[in-house]
Amino acid sequence: xxxxxxxxxxxxxxxxxxxxxxxxxxxxxxxxxxxxxxxxxxxxxxxxxxxxxxxxxxxxxxxxxxxxxxxxxxxxxxxxxxxxxxxxxxxxxxxxxxxxxxxxxxxxxxxxxxxxxxxxxxxxxxxxxxxxxxxxxxxxxxxxxxxxxxxxxxxxxxxxxxxxxxxxxxxxxxxxxxxxxxxxxxxxxxxxxxxxxxxxxxxxxxxxxxxxxxxxxxxxxxxxxxxxxxxxxxxxxxxxxxxxxxxxxxxxxxxxxxxxxxxxxxxxxxxxxxxxxxxxxxxxxxxxxxxxxxxxxxxxxxxxxxxxxxxxxxxxxxxxxxxxxxxxxxxxxxxxxxxxxxxxxxxxxxxxx
Amino acid sequence: xxxxxxxxxxxxxxxxxxxxxxxxxxxxxxxxxxxxxxxxxxxxxxxxxxxxxxxxxxxxxxxxxxxxxxxxxxxxxxxxxxxxxxxxxxxxxxxxxxxxxxxxxxxxxxxxxxxxxxxxxxxxxxxxxxxxxxxxxxxxxxxxxxxxxxxxxxxxxxxxxxxxxxxxxxxxxxxxxxxxxxxxxxxxxxxxxxxxxxxxxxxxxxxxxxxxxxxxxxxxxxxxxxxxxxxxxxxxxxxxxxxxxxxxxxxxxxxxxxxxxxxxxxxxxxxxxxxxxxxxxxxxxxxxxxxxxxxxxxxxxxxxxxxxxxxxxxxxxxxxxxxxxxxxxxxxxxxxxxxxxxxxxxxxxxxxxxxx
Numbered sequence: 001x002x003x004x005x006x007x008x009x010x011x012x013x014x015x016x017x018x019x020x021x022x023x024x025x026x027x028x029x030x031x032x033x034x035x036x037x038x039x040x041x042x043x044x045x046x047x048x049x050x051x052x053x054x055x056x057x058x059x060x061x062x063x064x065x066x067x068x069x070x071x072x073x074x075x076x077x078x079x080x081x082x083x084x085x086x087x088x089x090x091x092x093x094x095x096x097x098x099x100x101x102x103x104x105x106x107x108x109x110x111x112x113x114x115x116x117x118x119x120x121x122x123x124x125x126x127x128x129x130x131x132x133x134x135x136x137x138x139x140x141x142x143x144x145x146x147x148x149x150x151x152x153x154x155x156x157x158x159x160x161x162x163x164x165x166x167x168x169x170x171x172x173x174x175x176x177x178x179x180x181x182x183x184x185x186x187x188x189x190x191x192x193x194x195x196x197x198x199x200x201x202x203x204x205x206x207x208x209x210x211x212x213x214x215x216x217x218x219x220x221x222x223x224x225x226x227x228x229x230x231x232x233x234x235x236x237x238x239x240x241x242x243x244x245x246x247x248x249x250x251x252x253x254x255x256x257x258x259x260x261x262x263x264x265x266x267x268x269x270x271x272x273x274x275x276x277x278x279x280x281x282x283x284x285x286x287x288x289x290x291x292x293x294x295x296x297x298x299x300x301x302x303x304x305x306x307x308x309x310x311x312x313x314x315x316x317x318x319x320x321x322x323x324x325x326x327x328x329x330x331x332x333x334x335x336x337x338x339x340x341x342x343x344x345x346x347x348x349x350x351x352x353x
Numbered sequence: 354x355x356x357x358x359x360x361x362x363x364x365x366x367x368x369x370x371x372x373x374x375x376x377x378x379x380x381x382x383x384x385x386x387x388x389x390x391x392x393x394x395x396x397x398x399x400x401x402x403x404x405x406x407x408x409x410x411x412x413x414x415x416x417x418x419x420x421x422x423x424x425x426x427x428x429x430x431x432x433x434x435x436x437x438x439x440x441x442x443x444x445x446x447x448x449x450x451x452x453x454x455x456x457x458x459x460x461x462x463x464x465x466x467x468x469x470x471x472x473x474x475x476x477x478x479x480x481x482x483x484x485x486x487x488x489x490x491x492x493x494x495x496x497x498x499x500x501x502x503x504x505x506x507x508x509x510x511x512x513x514x515x516x517x518x519x520x521x522x523x524x525x526x527x528x529x530x531x532x533x534x535x536x537x538x539x540x541x542x543x544x545x546x547x548x549x550x551x552x553x554x555x556x557x558x559x560x561x562x563x564x565x566x567x568x569x570x571x572x573x574x575x576x577x578x579x580x581x582x583x584x585x586x587x588x589x590x591x592x593x594x595x596x597x598x599x600x601x602x603x604x605x606x607x608x609x610x611x612x613x614x615x616x617x618x619x620x621x622x623x624x625x626x627x628x629x630x631x632x633x634x635x636x637x638x639x640x641x642x643x644x645x646x647x648x649x650x651x652x653x654x655x656x657x658x659x660x661x662x663x664x665x666x667x668x669x670x671x672x673x674x675x676x677x678x679x680x681x682x683x684x685x686x687x688x689x690x691x692x693x694x695x696x697x698x699x700x701x702x703x704x705x706x707x708x709x
Contacts, residue, residue, distance in 0.1 A: 016397035016414075017481075030559060030574050031397075032655065033479065051645060051664055052572060052680075056561070059571040070659055073478050098485040099478035109482060156358040160551030163356070163558075168544040170577040175354040175412065187434040190359040190411040211576065280432040290354065290412070317434075 001040055004115055007086040009038040010076065010105075011116070012095040019288035020092045020116050022212040025064070027057055033097065035076040047076050073099050080105065091116050120287055122307045127213060128331060131286065131309050134215035135329050135340035137171055137208040142217050142343050149202050149350050151223055155180055156191035158204075166208050173209035175216075175290040178202065185322040186278070198224050198352055203325040205315070207290050214290045216311040217341045218327030221348035229320040234347035237326040240264040240314035241345065244282065244296075248312065248330050248337035253301045254294035258282040261314040262298065270318070279316035286310055286329055308332045309340070355396050355411040357556045357592070361442045366407055366594065370513045371444045374405055375425060377506045383421050385502055388467025391458065392417040392475045392503075393484060398654035401475055401503060402427075403595030404514075408443035409556065416451070416458050416484065420467065428461060430454045455487035462493040473499030476653055500653060507652040509674025514596055515697065515708075518676050521593035522695055522708045524553040525600045528589060532604060539564050539579045542587070550591055559590040563691065566603065570644075570682060570689035583607060586691040588680070590657070597656040598708065599649065599678040601693030612685045620692040624679050624707055628699035632661045632668040644689070646681035650698075673700025 001009055012035050013021035018028050025036035025044045032049030039045070045065040048054050054068035069075035077100055080088060090096050090105045091112035101109060123131065141162050148161040159176055166174050177188040180202045188203055196202060200223045207216040220237075222230055240261040247260035261282045262274040273279065283296030286309045294302040296310065313327025329340040382390055394402035395414045402417045403409045406425055415429040424446025429439060436448045451457030462472070470493070474480055477498040488496060510518070528549040536542045543560050550558040561572035565582030572588045588601040603613055632648060645664065649657040650671055657678060661668030671677065680693035699705040 014395075014397045016395040016412075028574065030561070031657070050659060051647070051662060052561075055571045056573050059569060059573055070662075070665065093483045094481055096482040097478055098480040098482060098489075101482035101485065102489075106482075156554065157552055159356050160548055163551055164544045164548035167547045168540050170540050170575065172543075172574060172576055173354070174356060176356045177411065186437070187432075189435065189438040190356060192360050193358065276432065278434070280434070 001038070001115075004089075004111070005087055006089045006112065006115075007040055008083055008088045009112060010080060010088065010090040010100075011036045011038060012090065012092065012097065012100070014095060017092070017095040017289075019120070019292070020095065022288045023116065023120055026061065027064075028212065029053065030056070033072045035072065037079065045079070047072050047079065073097050076100060077103065117293060121285070121293060122305055123287065123309055123331075124307075127287070128307060128309070130211040130213040131215050131329070131331065132340060134208055134210035134213050135217075135342075137166065137169060137210060138206055138215045138217040138329070138341055139343045140169070141165060141174070141206050141208055142204075142219055145204055145206060146221060146348055146350065149196060149221060149223065151196050151198055151352055154191070154193050154195050156193065159191045162206065171208045171210060175207035175214065176204060178204040179323050181322060183320070183322045186317055187323050188325070196223055199227070201230065201322055201324065203323055205313075205325060205327070212288050214286050214288075215329045215340055216286060216290070216313075216327065217329065217343055218311070218313045218315055218325040219343060219348065220324050220326060221350055223350050224352045226347050226349055227321075230347060233318045233321045233324055234326075236264060236268050236270065236318075237314055237324055238345050241312060241326050241328065244312040244314060245328065245330060245337060245339060248304060248310070248332060250304055250306055250332060250334060252304050254296045254304065255298045255300050257304075257312060258296045258298045258300070261312070265314070265316070273316045273318065282314055283310055283312040283327065304332045306332050306334050355409060355557050357551050357558065358554045359409055359411060359442055359556055361407050361444075361594075365517070366513055368444050370511065371405065371407060374506070375419065378405065378419060378503065379421050381502050381506055382419070382473065385473065385499070386469050387471050387473040387497075387499065387502075388421065388469045389462065390419040390473040390475070390499055391488075392419065393480055393654065398476075398479075399595060400597070400651050400656050401507075401654040404507065406443045406445050407595065408439060408445065409595050414454055414481075414484070416454055418458070418461065420465070426461070428454060428457050455484040458484065459487040459491040459493065462488075462491065466493055470495065472496050473502060475503050476500050504652040508650060508676070509672050510676040510697070514676060517594050517596035518598055518695060519708055521555070521591045521596055521598045522600070524550050524555050524593055525589045525591040525598060526709055527553055528558075528591070529587070529600070529602055532587075534606070536581055539575050539581060542581065543575060546587070546589060550589070554593065556592040556594060558592075561588040562586070566689050570691060572601075572691070581606075584688065586689075588691070588693060592656065597651065598695040599657060599680060599693055600695070601680050601691045603690055603692070610687060612687050613690055616683055616685060616690045617692060620681065621707065624694065624696055625704045627679065627696070627705045628701060628703055629671060629673040630701040632671060642684045644682040644684050646679065648677055648679050650675050650677040671698055673698055673703060
């Protein structure tokens with residue numbers, strides 16, 4: 001803030017975009033809007049929308065000055081006005097509400113957002129430690145998922161078992177989507193009432209959050225013995241994942257990591273399936289937001305630096321077997337990367353009996 | 354992020370009910386000379402779009418565009434591959450891919466200019482700037498706040514919504530029954546609550562816990578763990594098909610104190626006495642001094658927002674037949690007591706009805 005000439009940075013957030021608030025003030029809103037005034041000269045001040053949220057945040061951090069108002073946005077506007085001539089900025093673009101952006105701070109939103117984005121990209125030692133613990137939990141969570149995946153169970157019951165496990169480990173937040181079935185499955189989604197059937201590929205992307213930091217694992221299992229096409233498909237995705245992980249090193253770009261994965265698909269005649277028609281990204285950053293920067297796509301030229309964290313996942317549709325996922329969380333190290341998740345890279349088979 | 358069951362059963366929420374809600378909104382729009390209405394949704398603010406279309410985003414953002422006639426159009430910042438899923442769980446005219454939501458919205462309004470040109474936005478003040486900026490800079494109509502317009506049709510609840518709320522309440526009540534009598538740790542307690550609610554089909558579960566009522570009655574979100582005291586309180590907010598209810602219960606590992614029984618009885622009496630005409634009085638409770646209370650409902654995009662609270666002097670209006678949740682904290686002679694439950698608010702002179 002000093003370098004940017006900012007005296008007070010107002011950070012906006014809500015349960016959907018809580019990452020910037022967590023970074024700046026170590027708070028996670030559960031309901032409603034929240035605003036943190038990060039002041040170079042004073043402890044942080046917080047404005048939230050309900051007395052329950054205010055009491056909760058005070059109990060979590062006694063030193064915080066927390067106020068609440070049913071009109072939290074208006075209250076924040078007033079508080080900004082009261083800052084007078086102090087140099088004030090507001091961020092992030094994704095969470096600053098219209099009313100606050102329509103005021104005099106509008107011109108600085110992009111710059112203040114970039115400041116926070118830059119700070120959040122490379123992780124500190126304590127952030128890396130949280131990501132390590134989240135990765136351990138991701139591995140354990142996937143073991144619970146595998147155990148829960150049985151013929152006849154509805155998709156949502158698998159997530160219930162995983163969530164119960166995460167709660168038993170003190171983890172309140174997880175991003176998880178899944179898919180089940182065969183060639184007709186084109187992606188993953190929140191769990192439905194569909195019941196698992198013999199021969200299904202069951203995919204999941206499972207992302208527990210520890211101290212605010214998300215680590216992700218992607219794996220695919222088969223209910224019963226894998227078919228030959230399923231085994232062949234797995235070999236391609238595994239080769240692509242290995243190629244992607246091998247490309248992660250300081251100086252390489254996110255685009256390089258995407259190209260390394262996509263090249264494997266192209267070599268196997270599956271180049272059509274690395275386009276946006278069939279897949280979104282070949283990985284993404286991990287941190288306080290589940291889908292953080294950088295997006296791992298061929299046209300992203302952001303250079304990797306030590307202590308950035310990301311998931312490498314060549315997830316896409318396969319024309320013979322359906323949607324298939326396979327991915328690991330990694331940390332960029334000075335000479336390559338450390339793979340954080342440890343679940344074996346296998347096409348897991350769950351016995352039908 | 355939402356990771357519970359998201360699905361649409363047409364017999365549970367018939368398309369005609371959703372169409373009827375949209376038609377009521379469109380009538381209001383025509384009366385207000387609005388050529389379009391924009392309703393933002395994210396998993397933090399899903400309720401308005403869900404009420405109109407049954408769509409709940411598990412993550413990411415979308416913008417619903419409602420014109421004075423015709424089916425709503427969803428501009429969704431999801432990849433195209435998710436569109437089939439979106440269609441399977443919601444009742445929409447068209448789904449468009451909108452990775453950059455604000456720009457896509459501006460482009461869409463250029464393609465289909467609203468007539469008249471005034472564009473209503475639900476909760477305009479809160480619209481994220483990433484979405485609002487391209488709209489503000491575009492030339493396609495003036496943005497006006499349409500929060501009150503939407504709120505005017507949102508409550509009272511219809512029979513379909515009340516049925517969903519009862520189901521959510523049943524899920525929560527069943528989850529409370531699974532609390533192990535000898536639970537020692539917060540993690541153990543929260544784990545069984547999550548499992549029960551999600552296995553029963555909850556779309557989402559938000560538990561908050563005061564692990565030791567003798568030490569502190571503040572309901573907290575838990576990262577990590579804590580020992581449970583002899584007396585603790587649990588608040589469970591449960592969503593079923595986008596309909597939220599909130600319960601609060603006190604738990605004693607010993608015999609339930611007689612003061613709690615009395616407090617619970619008075620809570621029920623007080624909740625039932627509430628009606629559209631006496632919200633400003635708040636719960637007139639005894640025994641014990643009310644420390645805090647809130648009455649919440651859904652009338653915009655947040656699942657629940659405060660209508661009245663002990664800490665603000667004047668409540669906003671809420672009509673009889675509205676779905677609401679009352680929560681309160683009492684200071685009894687032997688410590689704090691917390692209670693909370695969903696209800697259907699009584700009309701003037703009529704009692705409210707607790708959902709279960």
